[in-house]
Amino acid sequence: MNDTPGWASPGSSPSDGRDSGTPGPADAPDASSKWSKEQPPAGRWAPPTAQGGGPVPPAGGPGWGSGPQRGGWGQPPAAKPGVIPLRPLGVGEILDGAVSTLRAHWRTVLGITITVSVITQICDILIQRYLLPQPPATNPDASPEEALRQAMDQLNATVIGLAPVTAITLIATLFTTALLTVVISRSVLGRPVTLSEAWREARPRLLQLLGLTLLLPLIAAVVMTVGMLPGLLLGSGGGVALAVLGGFAGAVVTLWLMVQFALASPALMLERQGVIQSMRRSAKLVRGAWWRTFGILTLTLLLTFLVSMIIAIPFSLIAYAVDGDGISGLFSGSVPEFGWPFLIITGIGAVIASSITYPISAGVTVLLYVDQRIRREALDLELARAAGVPGYGSTSAGDDTSRS
Template identity: 35%
Template sequence: MPPYPAPPGPPGWGGWGGWTPPPRPGVIPLAPLRLGDILGGAFSTIGRHWKQLLGMALAAYGMALVAIAAAIAIAYLALADRLDRTLDSDVAPGWDSVAPLVFSFGAVYLFGLFTMLAANALIYASCPVVLQDAVLGHRSTFGAVWRHSVRRVRSVLGTVLLTALIVAVPLLLLGVAFIASVITLITMSMNAGGYGWLILLGFLGALATGPLAVWLWVKFCLAPAAAVIEGQGPVAALSRSSQLVRGDWWRIFGISLLAYAMAGVASYLIQLPLSFLNILGPSFTDDASSGGAALTIVITSLVFGLFAVLVGQVLTAAFPQLVVSLLYIDQRIRKENLGPALAQAASPPPAAY
């Protein structure tokens, strides 16, 4: 009597006499992924390719900080005289004096916001690039990751901007409610009119648009990976993400939320020791015997603080995006039987005779 048949494997895999485990050339098995496979694959990718990921973060955020600092310096040099006159004036400055300052530094703020979005887009583009090699078990270099990421950063930035516009609606309404609350508290003692209707409008608007924004954000969360791996444009990548998420929204939402929560906790734990250093820094500075020693302590504290912020930013930006990119690969394995194609791409080329 023949033995009982083994349980069937995932689509595209089988073997003589029953089920055989799927190949695993890299950080994940080339089969439908479980939660442990996805999280383990993200951690393994960081462990194997941390130099490339950290190098991309240093390059992206370093260039962003230099650009923002240059914009602030240019704005300050251009308006230094006007700013000094405004601050030194004994009378309240009029709108004609304040308007150039408000518009100039508002433009600097918007420039900084866009610059940080571009830096995040470069990180988002690098994660699928690194993950492609990690899944196939191939080695990667910083130069190759940089070149491929830069080529696709415009498309990824487009998907990030379009998704940010969706999420910005409830955040903007919450901001309106918060500002109206602050103005109401300030003017309460002056018997001025309140802004209760604006507060109510902001909170109710945020409650009404928040769930829709979350639903659309999850629906389009796979777009950066599609833009990089498939070479899609921003709109096509959003459509592709919507197609892959369809039918698995809750699963993708839960795993993505867990990834962001884990990254946030890890970032906080990394930056926590530096927070104690910043608290103890002034006391050390007060006891310093010379100004040079005090300056050294302050600079060292700032350097370690910036390093902790950078590492935390890498975790909060890279780890969730690696998880989301693995969800993209998982959805393609489940819906398009991508596993055999990945196994073929991972296998070494035949030897020449």
Template identity: 35%
Template sequence: MTESPGWTSPGSPEAPPGPTGTGHSAPVPPPAAGTAPVPPPAAGTAPAGPGIGLIPLRPLGFGELMDGTFALVRRNWRAAFGLTLALAAVLELLQAGIDWWIHTGGGGTEPLLSANYLAPLALFFGVLASGLLAPVVSNGVLGRDTSLAEAWARARARLGRLTCLCLLLAAIGIGALALAVVPLLLLAFATDLPGLLALLLLTVPPVVWLTIRLTLAVPALVLEEQPVLGALKRSWRLSRGAWWRIFGLTLVFRLCLTAVAAVLAGPGEIVDMVLEGTSGGGAGDGSTAIGIAAVAVFGTVARTVTLPLEGALQTLIYVDQRIRREALDLELAHAAGLPGYARPAAAAPSGA
């Protein structure tokens, strides 16, 4: 599979010559000889940008990013769902094991917390899925389809660094949360519960702020072949000045994915509740095992659908930020071979 060009960071030895400004103000090259000029946009409308596939190569709006995410995953559904199916199945099998253990010998309060046992692993798999989907999205931006074998071949070459980055991001998140929560827990004995809850709420914004600033590290590592620390630095630079925009996109999209997951996983929950009600919930009862299996099956479907959507949005935000800051759209248009976006030929040496 041919590597998608145009993803190296500005100033790197591999970066091709091109505009690297801090906004979308780079001049568009004139059309090549013999091609019809592109008509100007109508008054009051934004430039459409060069069209290649499902995503126009220009700064994208809020709705365009979300629509483009669904469109890219739908077009490459075999690669997208194939890469995340194994991750979803592992999570749901572990969750089913926990549910069965709680059913046969767990305490009365543990079922309320069972969904949180795998939360760290679910976050880790979510970040990993974003890295696996980054090549699929990058090809989709250029109007190219990606098979499951091609997507895995590109992701496998970076799987070691991607895993290290996932672990480092998890450690940073846990460390930031611990630094904020531990002092409050030490004060728990000297304050009442409402005061403690208010202090705990104050610890959430710093952790969320740090998470958003580092959210573009995964696509930077995969698409730019950055080292782990270099990917973190790239995310920090690309998200500067765009925190609220990235936060809003991520929040709204995750709320949408939560609703989608609830619809897809709902039949399994209904089957489990019906069987539990008819059997009385006895330990070791066969109908309870069937209910847990139904929850696992439908939960796997829900995670298989939502994991690639979340990862695709993350990569699209990364592409959009580079278009806004580094005029990446011109380089991608050249890589796609659009008329009028070819680089000028190098001048011949004098006396040739």
């Protein structure tokens, strides 16, 4: 395994070629039944070092850690050098690990998310203020033909308005995913990381991550187009029904594919894989656990949405009160014209919400990836060695040389 901090090669669990003193699959009966058939050669994950050059001592004494035992009765509790115990994780432990990462590395995490969120919101405000066209006027007394034309004009205006916002969001997601993945991978080992270190490790992978970030929405758009195109070409009432049915089928396929590829970004960042290889890697890890992955991601999406709403609603009410006709304007039925105060106040709320929800979403994705590798490849053994936990062997170059 490459000794770059926070990195793990695919199939890095040491299933082959170890000496008798190194724990192996037999020490982890809950993962051996799902052991991956194709395992690359075992590599090295260098343990963290202290300032004096020696291994970092574990975070607790004998018996430290929490949760179910990895090896069953008679085995010590799972080691916990970082934010998660090194064993298969429950849903609550994945969410708690994401929040614990935010607490443990709050300077680095907030430095990343606040910087990206502020830049994103500034660009968004400028685009809304200067680049987006005014929404087309509607006539409530229009004929059916005119109403259809007005609806199409509104749809075009919405698409035009969403395009730059979507592009900014993709770029923001790119940087936050890259940097936070490095931070979270370090936090699993209980290792500190600065913003400059995270940037130095993530920067070589940004181009590949950009390709992945653009490819996944493209795949979704192609699937939806293929599903709806026959009905749109057919036209008439039957064509509309066929387009709706095809759109529903396309949405189902898109959802299945997006869950299959949900772990591609951590695989790309932490295993130094290419775009297509990371997608295949994600599909392999999700195989047999699609519903569990879907459930955890959906729960995370719901929680982050609720947090965003809890933060955004007060700022929106304040913005309505400061700008325009006040809160009473919400119930007037007219579309208010918002100025700089409204955009700035709501932008502040969006920055605060993003600074909290970005780390949670990224943390859940990375920890779900780690959990699947623990379950399928006994990655916990390799992580324990990398963290310098006693009883898991050594990953130093000298030991590897002496064994050979």
